[in-house]
Amino acid sequence: MIEIDSELCKDCKLCISVCPRKLIESSDKMNQKGYYPAIFIEKQLKKEGRKCTGCSLCAIMCPEIAIEVYRA
Amino acid sequence: MKKVFSRPKSLKKAPFHYCAGCGHSILHRIIGEVIDEMNLQEKIVGIPPAGCAVLAYFYFDIDMGEASHGRGAALATGMKRALPDRVVFTYQGDGDIAAIGTAETIHAASRGENISTIFVNNGVYGMTGGQMAPTTILGQHTTTSPGGRKEKRDGFPINLSEMLAVARGSAYIERTAVNSPANILKTKKAIAKAFRVQMEGHGFSLVEVLSPCPTNWKMESVEACKWIDEVMAVHFPLGVLKDTTGDKKDAR
Amino acid sequence: MRGNHVVAEAAVRAGCRFYFGYPITPQNEIPEYMSDRLSKIEGGVFIQAESEIASIHMVIGASMAGGRAMTSSSGPGISLKQEGISFLSALELPAVIVNMSRGGPGLGNIAPSQSDYFQATRGGGHGDYRTIVLAPNSCQELANLTYAAFDLADKYRTPVVILGDGMLGQMMEPVELPPEVQIKKLPHKDWTLTGAKGRPSRFLRSLILDPFEEEELNWKLMRKYERIIKEEVRWETSFADDAKLMVVAFGIAARIAKGAIKRLQDEGMKVGLIRPISLWPFPYKAIKELTKKVKHFFVFEMNMGQMLEDVKLGLDGNGEVHFYGRPGGIILTPLEVSRVISSYYYQKRLG
Numbered sequence: 001m002i003e004i005d006s007e008l009c010k011d012c013k014l015c016i017s018v019c020p021r022k023l024i025e026s027s028d029k030m031n032q033k034g035y036y037p038a039i040f041i042e043k044q045l046k047k048e049g050r051k052c053t054g055c056s057l058c059a060i061m062c063p064e065i066a067i068e069v070y071r072a
Numbered sequence: 073m074k075k076v077f078s079r080p081k082s083l084k085k086a087p088f089h090y091c092a093g094c095g096h097s098i099l100h101r102i103i104g105e106v107i108d109e110m111n112l113q114e115k116i117v118g119i120p121p122a123g124c125a126v127l128a129y130f131y132f133d134i135d136m137g138e139a140s141h142g143r144g145a146a147l148a149t150g151m152k153r154a155l156p157d158r159v160v161f162t163y164q165g166d167g168d169i170a171a172i173g174t175a176e177t178i179h180a181a182s183r184g185e186n187i188s189t190i191f192v193n194n195g196v197y198g199m200t201g202g203q204m205a206p207t208t209i210l211g212q213h214t215t216t217s218p219g220g221r222k223e224k225r226d227g228f229p230i231n232l233s234e235m236l237a238v239a240r241g242s243a244y245i246e247r248t249a250v251n252s253p254a255n256i257l258k259t260k261k262a263i264a265k266a267f268r269v270q271m272e273g274h275g276f277s278l279v280e281v282l283s284p285c286p287t288n289w290k291m292e293s294v295e296a297c298k299w300i301d302e303v304m305a306v307h308f309p310l311g312v313l314k315d316t317t318g319d320k321k322d323a324r
Numbered sequence: 325m326r327g328n329h330v331v332a333e334a335a336v337r338a339g340c341r342f343y344f345g346y347p348i349t350p351q352n353e354i355p356e357y358m359s360d361r362l363s364k365i366e367g368g369v370f371i372q373a374e375s376e377i378a379s380i381h382m383v384i385g386a387s388m389a390g391g392r393a394m395t396s397s398s399g400p401g402i403s404l405k406q407e408g409i410s411f412l413s414a415l416e417l418p419a420v421i422v423n424m425s426r427g428g429p430g431l432g433n434i435a436p437s438q439s440d441y442f443q444a445t446r447g448g449g450h451g452d453y454r455t456i457v458l459a460p461n462s463c464q465e466l467a468n469l470t471y472a473a474f475d476l477a478d479k480y481r482t483p484v485v486i487l488g489d490g491m492l493g494q495m496m497e498p499v500e501l502p503p504e505v506q507i508k509k510l511p512h513k514d515w516t517l518t519g520a521k522g523r524p525s526r527f528l529r530s531l532i533l534d535p536f537e538e539e540e541l542n543w544k545l546m547r548k549y550e551r552i553i554k555e556e557v558r559w560e561t562s563f564a565d566d567a568k569l570m571v572v573a574f575g576i577a578a579r580i581a582k583g584a585i586k587r588l589q590d591e592g593m594k595v596g597l598i599r600p601i602s603l604w605p606f607p608y609k610a611i612k613e614l615t616k617k618v619k620h621f622f623v624f625e626m627n628m629g630q631m632l633e634d635v636k637l638g639l640d641g642n643g644e645v646h647f648y649g650r651p652g653g654i655i656l657t658p659l660e661v662s663r664v665i666s667s668y669y670y671q672k673r674l675g
Contacts, residue, residue, distance in 0.1 A: 001073065010092030012286070012293035018253055035092070059077040060253040063097030064088060069077035114521035117389075129527035135517040137388045138415070138529035140407050143381040146373065150385025150393065151517070153369040154342060158519045176381070179374040 001052050001070050002040050002059065008066035009037035015058035015067060021050050024058060038066075080104030082113045084133045093293025095194060095283025096125050098250040100132070102260040103163075103190070107134065110267060116159040117151060119144045123165040124199045125192070142173030145180035148187040159267055161188040167197045170206040170232040177236070184241025184275040188266040191232070191278055194285040195304065202288030206230040209307045214288070229307065233280045237314040243275035245314040249282035249305065251297035258310075274317050282308060327463050328353035328493040330501075331422055331486065334467040335394050336361050338474040339505040340420070342369045342393035344382035346401060349434040350490035351424040354396045367507075376401035380408030380421075387417040388528055390516035392474050392507075396422035398490070399432060399440050406449030409483055413453035413545065414530035416515075418477035420470070421455075422486045424493040427653030435653025436490030438575055441630035444487045445604040452542055454549055456484040456556060457603040459575045463497035469601075471502045478511070480552055487603060489626070491576045491655060549605075558601035559610050563589060567596030568674040569620045571665065572611070572635050574600050576655075577626050583658025584665055593669055595622075603631070611638030620672055622665055623647045626654070644672075 004015075004024075009031065015038050016024045027039045042052050054071035079085075083104040088097045107113055113134055120128035122141035129136040139147040144162035152160040169177050169191050180187060196214055197203040204214040204221060207229050211220040221229070237245045244266060248259040259281055266277035282304050284296035291299060325333070332354050335343070343362055345355040355372055362368030369386070373379035379395045386393040397405065402423045412419050425440045427433035444457045456476055458469040466488060473484040517528060532538040563585060564570065573581040578599040588595045598614065600607050611621075621643055623632045632647050639645065648664050650656060669675055 008087050012093035014093060014293050014297065017294045017297075054076060056077045057253045060256050061098075063090065063092070063094055063101075065079045065083075065097075065101050067077070068075060068079075070073040071076045072073055113525075115519040117517050117519055126531055129529060133520075133525050135520050135525050136527040136529075137385070137517045138411075138527070138531065139381065139384070140411050143377065143408075146378040146381035147385035147388075149371065149378075150342065150344060150382030150387075151389050152385075153371070153382075154386045154389035154391040155518060175374050176378050179378065183371075 001042060001054070003068045004038055004040055005066045006031050006037035006039070007033070008064040009035060010064060011035040011037060012063060013038070014061045014063070018057045018061045020055065020057065021052065023050060023052055080108045082107040082133050084131055086130055088131065089127065090124060091287045093284055093286040093296060095192060095250045095281065095285070098256060099190070099192060099259070099281060099283065100128070102256060103263060104132065106260060106264045106267065110264060112159055112267065116161070117155065119148055119160070119162040121164040121168040123168055125163055125165065126199070128163060142168050142171070143176055144168065145173060145176040145187070145189065149180050149185045152185060152187050159188070159270055161190060161267070163190045164192065165198070166191070166193045166195065166205045166207040170230050174232070177232070178239060181236045181239040181242040181276040181278070186270050186273055186275060188270045189278040190263065191280040192283050193280050193308065194283045196285055196288045198285050198288055207308070209304065231308065233278065233313050236278060239276070241275050242278065242314055243316045244269045244277040246312045247280040247282070247308060247310050249300050249310060251282065251284055251300040269317055272317070280308070282310070325463060325496065325499050326353060327466050327488065327495045328424065329357050330463045330466045330499050331396070331470050331488070332357040332361060333501060334470040335420065335474070336365070337502050337504045338471045339392045339507050339510060340394045340474060341365070341367045341507070342383070342386040342391045343395070344371050344373050344379035344393070345396050346373055346376050346379050348398045348401045350426055350436070350493050351396050351398055351422070353493065354422065376404040377408070380405040383419050384408060384412060384417060387412070387419050388517045390513045390518065392418070394420040394422065396424065398424050398426045399428045402440060402443065409455060410447070410449035410451050410453060411530055412483040413455065414451065414541070415528050416481040417483070418481055419483045420473045420477055420486065421483055422470070422488065425487065425489040427651070433653050434490060436492070436576060436655060437626045437651055437653050438489060438577060439627040439630070439651055440487065441603065441625070441627060444485050445606070445634070453545055454604050456480070456482060456552060457487050458484065458558070459487045459601060459603050460492060461575050461579045461599065463495055463499045466492060467499050467501055476556065480548060482548065487575065489576050553605040556602060557605045557607050559607035560599045560601060561596065563596040564598065564614065566594050567618055568594040569596070569622055569665070569669055570614055570618050571595060571597045571622045571624055572631070573597065573624045574603060574631060577624055580656060580658050580661055581624050584662035587658065587662045588666055593666060593675060595665060595669065600631070606634045606638070608634070608638035611635060612640060612642070615639060615642040619643050620674060621645045622668060624661060625649050627651050
């Protein structure tokens, strides 16, 4: 699973474009800097069962080092 | 759950001032990772450029010394000659290294100075508002090439890495990009190799990194990364341009 | 020993282990000597760089790492180094820069002149700063002042310019060379870039975006310059006691003037000489002091009137100044200069 620091995010959407499971999307709530940060939506997709594998592609891509990745 | 990805220790905690989707941010992080993994924090000195990354010393928790525009290779030469057992690297944009700094770079490479250079190529002068750079490609719009770079009026772009590969003192030259996770990992390997080449005394090493500049390219970040693959890399092909070390090792 | 060789040898004895230069007449003997001398000592580094710009930046790099570094050139090359010298001042880095001046402006010629006085003493590059400027007038002074320059540079963390000229560089005179410094015994520098081992990382930079912070740096430099002005003014006077006319000259022009003045003294004229040795800080006070007894000053320089302005500043309105200058690389003989001085002396009815 991943944790995104929404205050660091600048809404470049690169993480969204590289996630192979489409588990990230843009929030509709602005952060302090005026960006709509990326949010991890695995919880919202419980029904579909799409789960994060900790591949870290999002964290590798993220320019702001806003993403931390955890694996079981 | 085990944390498998976090901020490198050799980066200070400061959030980056770079634009959303800027290649500098990605590059700073992977350099930090390399410094961590190779345990270089106590023996490395970096030389930032004039350009968007001029404030790199606010991000890297290492000794850093400012050079005036373009002269990083000369400064690094003087510094490395004084500190032969430390790792000295310059971090330079395309204007810094291939316009005003061309002479210093070519000569440091020719002399085989044991320094490493990270050449951030985003095809524009970012900090000053998007003027034409030596690596702006034909047809590319910038604030000083209205209508797109024209052969007759503005001349051709420069492939500096290919020129440096000819220099007998250069030991390792590779061109990579930071527009996708795969390329980012390749860039990280290349930087680690460049530092290793320096430490083993093979000569001059350089990694040219194609880097997105969404603001001055007037594109979204995702589009900018695509543009690197589809357009920029055609004129600046990725890959190893020179490797005299003969080793097949990678970063790990 | 030849003047240029003296500069190089004195520098090495002062602990200089890093020399970066570029060929330009009339100082080529300096890099040539250094290439040999530094190759024979431990830790000696000599690079003939690709340009004067590259060499000043190599000096900056070596200085950042804590080394005693030097470069040398002549007028056109010193012009190229100005951005680097401004950076050295802003970064508060020690360095020694030797200018063996030649005829100018532009490409000029290779004959000696003193037309780089303004360039040397007014900072020379962009921004509010000054460098210490020392003007030797003999091979012995080339040795003494080059040797002292490294200590001054380290003491004040500032670049020091040795302002010589083509004639001094080529002259051969007997010299007593200073003793070799023991590098390990030099005071430790706690601000250098050496890799952050056992201490927090540090950086050296001159980009200060906040105007208030930038102002503070400028004031800091000014306070340093005030200390230098207090402690480091150097000059020499001759025949000043009963002089009716004081010649003011520096460097090789002072050497020629001294010869002229000896002739005039023999003929009974009361002419003295004040020779600034530090051009920055300039001996304004010493000149003003002289106006208590002397009202007439004769400035002789090999240029179109540069030190003249500092003399006028020092006189502060007290005293009449006459200027005689020959630019372009013309070297007058003491006899010729004595004729000009004596003609002025009698014109002013000082005899």
